Amino acid sequence: MDRILYYAVTLIESVLGVVGVRAFYDQPRYAVIERLGRGVEIRAYETRVAVETDARGQGDGEAFGRLFRYITGANRAGDRIAMTAPVEAGGQRIAMTVPVEQGTGGTMRFFLPHAVAAAGAPEPTEAGVRLVEIPPERIAALRFSGRITPEARTEQERILTEVLRAAGRTPAAPPFFMGYDPPFAIPFLRRNEVALRLASP
Numbered sequence: 293m294d295r296i297l298y299y300a301v302t303l304i305e306s307v308l309g310v311v312g313v314r315a316f317y318d319q320p321r322y323a324v325i326e327r328l329g330r331g332v333e334i335r336a337y338e339t340r341v342a343v344e345t346d347a348r349g350q351g352d353g354e355a356f357g358r359l360f361r362y363i364t365g366a367n368r369a370g371d372r373i374a375m376t377a378p379v380e381a382g383g384q385r386i387a388m389t390v391p392v393e394q395g396t397g398g399t400m401r402f403f404l405p406h407a408v409a410a411a412g413a414p415e416p417t418e419a420g421v422r423l424v425e426i427p428p429e430r431i432a433a434l435r436f437s438g439r440i441t442p443e444a445r446t447e448q449e450r451i452l453t454e455v456l457r458a459a460g461r462t463p464a465a466p467p468f469f470m471g472y473d474p475p476f477a478i479p480f481l482r483r484n485e486v487a488l489r490l491a492s493p
Contacts, residue, residue, distance in 0.1 A: 318389040318405040322431075332455045334490070335431050341409035342401040345421045347394060355400040356392075362416050363402065369414035391470035391485065398468075432456055432463075433470070433487040439479045445469060448486040456488065463488040 326334040343362050347355035365372050393401040401424070404413050413423050434452040438444060449467045456463065465488070472483035 318407075319391070320389065320403050321406075325430075328432075328455050328459050330434070330451055330455050332432055332434050332452060334461075335433055337426075337429050337431055339428055340403055340426050341413055342393070342403045342424050342426060343413070343416060343421060344399045344401040344424050347398065347400040352394075352400060358418055358421050359392075359400060359402045361418060362421050366418045366421070367414035367416055371414055390472045391483075392472075393468060393470050395466065395468040398466075430490040430492075431487050432461065432490055433485045435483060435485050437480050437482045437484065440469070440471065440482075440484055445486060448484075452486050452488060456490075462491045464491045465489045 320337055320340045322335040322337040324333045325336050328334065343359055345355050345358045363372070389403045389405050391403070393399075393403070416422060432452060432455075434448055434455075436444070436448050452467065453463070467486055467488050470485040470487055472485075473481075
């Protein structure tokens, strides 16, 4: 019954995701500490835990598959991590969060819920998948909607970089992408973000 419930909840999440509903997701905690031009936000993120794997770039289905297998049971506890609401699995109630973070060819990450991180996330069992703790940091982010094409992402990264340069802010690493919706979500309802980690103040 656990498995049936898990996939039923996942199906409901997928249907709601088509229209941009993401209210069930636990999200990494941050405070907006400054707003710059053109919609750019400077955010202070708290410590968070993610499961990550190496990726070949945008749309790497194999990387996504490895992370998806982790949340569907490829972990030492055999827990299934629901993508919408918590379900009982392996004796632990855990849920997945948004966004999915993807660098330019470096890594792909799924952030884990605060409760799972506090209790100790289960270790991955698949090679190439690892748990990481991301310390508090400042990130500049620019939100946009629409389809995620390489051209759209490049244009948004250009805008973000220009705004930061004009504000005298120094990026500490290359830009990355944060996606909050499934690939089949209605484009104009999507929450997409390009972001840059900032040098310590």
